[in-house]
Amino acid sequence: MTAGTPLLAIHGLTAAYGKIIALKGVDLEVHAGEIVALIGANGAGKSTLMMSVFGRPRARSGRIEFDGHDITHTPTHHLARLRIAQSPEGRRIFPRMTVAENLQMGADAAQASEADRAADLERVLTLFPRLRERLTQRGGTLSGGEQQMLAIGRALMMRPRLLMLDEPSLGLAPLITRQIFDAIRTLNRQDGLTVLIVEQNANHALRLAHRGYVMVNGLITLSGGGTELLQRPEIRAAYLEGGRHGT
């Protein structure tokens, strides 16, 4: 599964916020068709890694490649053309726009044709039937779980080659979390969608992912198969058994 040129390849990436060095030389790869989980405690640098693909913050050193092309210094607005989509932490949907309008924003970013928009919308609404029931409601009136579905749905309307999800389970009830993770699994199995998922919920994320990376204090300390990592004693001790991230 991991042979050939990776879809996303990060080499020796460092990034900082002023004097705070958030990434200290990170190597990570995501191959086409994979689900890769990046786990780690609060403040480890997971969100920074994801944001740095979009140039915020800019890499201080190292390289980011997408499908073999160096995108380390590609302006953010050009990245949508590469069809790298992100559902950021905290969801960030447009609260005053309706669900339908939020979804169209994703299609606009991808400059999708009318036929593609209609097909993509149907696909998203089949995946998340709750959004179909709420198409004319304003985004801000949705529950947290529904907003997460909307954020993922909007990213899917960008017809992504790579979908990056930052903490999709944050603040959600277990049942909703399961629905969202099931939807990600379905997208991967049915459509071969490539996913990089950042999670504090190590248990859910490693069960979902083909491979995982563990980040501690701006560095990758461990990587391996999802189930392999789940069974490692140091992962169990730090993130699962009795840990606050192990639900």
Ligand code: ATP
């Ligand atoms: P969380 O699960 O809390 O989002 P994380 O693993 O995603 O954690 P980051 O948010 O990437 O971690 O944070 C990495 C480090 O960078 C932390 O020390 C954090 O305080 C710092 N940091 C993050 N964002 C900023 C910012 N905008 N300005 C200054 N420092 C920041």
